[in-house]
Amino acid sequence: MSSFSRYAVPDLEFRKKIIDMSQENLNFCYQCSGCTGVCPLNMVIKFNPREYIHRSQIGLKPLPMDFEKLWQCTTCAACEDLCPKEVEITEIVAALRSYAIDTGEKVPGSYTQALESFYSYGNPFNLGADARSDWAKELNVPIANKETEVLFFVGCNASYDPRSQSIARALVSIFNKANINFGTMGNKEKDCGNCIYFMGEKELSDHERSQNEAVINEIQPAVIVTTSPHSYNFFSKRYDLPKGTKVYHYVQYLDQLIKEGKIEFTKSLPETNVTFHDPCYLGRHNDVYDEPRRVLEAIPGVKLVEMTNNRRLTNCCGGGGGNSWAETDINERLSIPRVNEALETGASVLATACYFCLTMLEDGVKGVNREQDLKTKDIAELVAEAL
Secondary structure, eight states: OOOGGGOSSOOHHHHHHHHHHTTTHHHHOOOOOHHHHHOSTHHHHOOOHHHHHHHHHTTOOOOHHHHHHHTTOOOOOHHHHHOTTOOOHHHHHHHHHHHHHHHTOOOOHHHHHHHHHHHHHSSTTSOOGGGTTGGGGGGTOOBOOTTOSEEEEOOHHHHHOHHHHHHHHHHHHHHHHTTOOEEBOGGGOOOOSHHHHHTTOHHHHHHHHHHHHHHHHHHOOSEEEESSHHHHHHHHHHOOOOTTOEEEEHHHHHHHHHHTTOOOOOOOOSSEEEEEOOOTTTTTTTOOOHHHHHHHHHSTTEEEOOOSSOGGGOOOOSOTTTGGGSOOOGGGOTHHHHHHHHHHTTOSEEEESOHHHHHHHHHHHHHTTOTTTOEEEEHHHHHHHTO
């Protein structure tokens, strides 16, 4: 980043805003630089989290070019996992992005397009809200009501993106075979708010969340199961849900169903070495590590082989913080080194449990021209194949 000398007078109002918007996280950092040392983005674009925090602490705004680079942060929380003061650095990133939007600083076009689509349609794909449940038309998926036990929160990608829709269809198949009393919110479902929040549009995030809360409080489900770890993160930490409602990411719920004997595998997959990529919002953000591995190991024919960087040391796929919808130079894609790490295990399948990770890793496999050697699958797809 550029020298501090360019700014003779600190902007204390800017500093106060970032402190307020980041829930005072800015005050807790004591500049040890550990965050920069573990940041996966720093390996490809020389991204320095500490510098953003330090400038903000003393009231020196990032330059426009640095604001633009800020949007490439994936909010993977590798920095937070190491931080000795437990500073929620992703909150500082969200605050700086909010400031950039509010003050007209440079926001890259692909992020602007995604946010404008959220404003207009409630999803990042420029597709109508009335098409949100089209993926389920041929599946006779019920709309949840007060008699529904399990509310299946599908999420934007699994509703609109053709590749991610296969995850939702797989989960519907699993729920049906396990005789689960479930339903979705149909076209009343809105974006969960997690990605919008960390992209800096906190008011829009609050709006989407409150609309979901209103519908959920009408349904009063005993259980909410999410497709996305990002939705799970927001539901479990920021939603005002009916008393007693439990929230699960789907791998946690499938793990429970397997333990209860409600999922019975009838097929064995061809002898398959599978390596698992821990999604950042499932792992580091929420400490869910064992459940996806237990589910994989329960599938007949699957042998789990670990990458060198696994669990809390997982390398980010590059899709968080709005980057799943961004245009990224191939030399700056975090999915490429992650795919190469997966290939080193000798696995024939790279599995994950997040539709953003699935998209990014699939692109990474194509980027290194190894589609014949490594298939990308979601855990839900593998489970459905073995039923």
